[in-house]
Amino acid sequence: MVGAGAGAAEVDASTTAPAAPTVERLFRDEGVALVRLARIFTDDRNAAEDLVQEAFIRFHRARHRIRDPDAAAAYLRSIVLNLCRDHNRRGLMSRRHLVARPADPAPVAVDVQVLDRVTASRDAQRVVAALQALPRRQRDCLVLRYHLDLSEREIARTLGISHNTVKTHVRRAMDTLRQRLGGGDDDG
Numbered sequence: 001m002v003g004a005g006a007g008a009a010e011v012d013a014s015t016t017a018p019a020a021p022t023v024e025r026l027f028r029d030e031g032v033a034l035v036r037l038a039r040i041f042t043d044d045r046n047a048a049e050d051l052v053q054e055a056f057i058r059f060h061r062a063r064h065r066i067r068d069p070d071a072a073a074a075y076l077r078s079i080v081l082n083l084c085r086d087h088n089r090r091g092l093m094s095r096r097h098l099v100a101r102p103a104d105p106a107p108v109a110v111d112v113q114v115l116d117r118v119t120a121s122r123d124a125q126r127v128v129a130a131l132q133a134l135p136r137r138q139r140d141c142l143v144l145r146y147h148l149d150l151s152e153r154e155i156a157r158t159l160g161i162s163h164n165t166v167k168t169h170v171r172r173a174m175d176t177l178r179q180r181l182g183g184g185d186d187d188g
Helices: 002-016 023-042 045-065 069-089 112-133 136-146 152-159 163-181
Strands: none
Touching: 023 045, 023 069, 023 136, 045 069, 069 136, 069 152, 112 136, 112 163, 136 152, 136 163, 152 163
């Protein structure tokens, strides 16, 4: 009798629960964005791709635990973020942390487009360094918001924090970046 009741409950639960997205569909829909996300934290495309692959493997193993199918993408993003943290914590630091080589002297005749790209690259390096210096939650919120263009609700779901906490982290991170990168001191 106990067995019959348990079986009936399983059938009822499976017919009312919405179907979870397949791993293949999630890979197709989220894969590229997840690699971009991982690359921000690792600065290494190969490592980013490996971490995303590992995230999909872990997601596949744990997919039966996801009760809300709409939370699958957020769960996958949180796996990627955790894997990136572990990757960096284990000493598999990105190239950004290696000792920089001294820059080669500029050639006499400099192409203006090349100079613009170099300047943009240096600016990007300053932004990345400032991002890396932020507290973890602020950095995560900012990258998810502006790099992956997620809504505050999606970020909250990904990180397991409240919507208001996301707003606070984004605001504080932006204030800190303005201050560190210039342009934040003369507002008041």
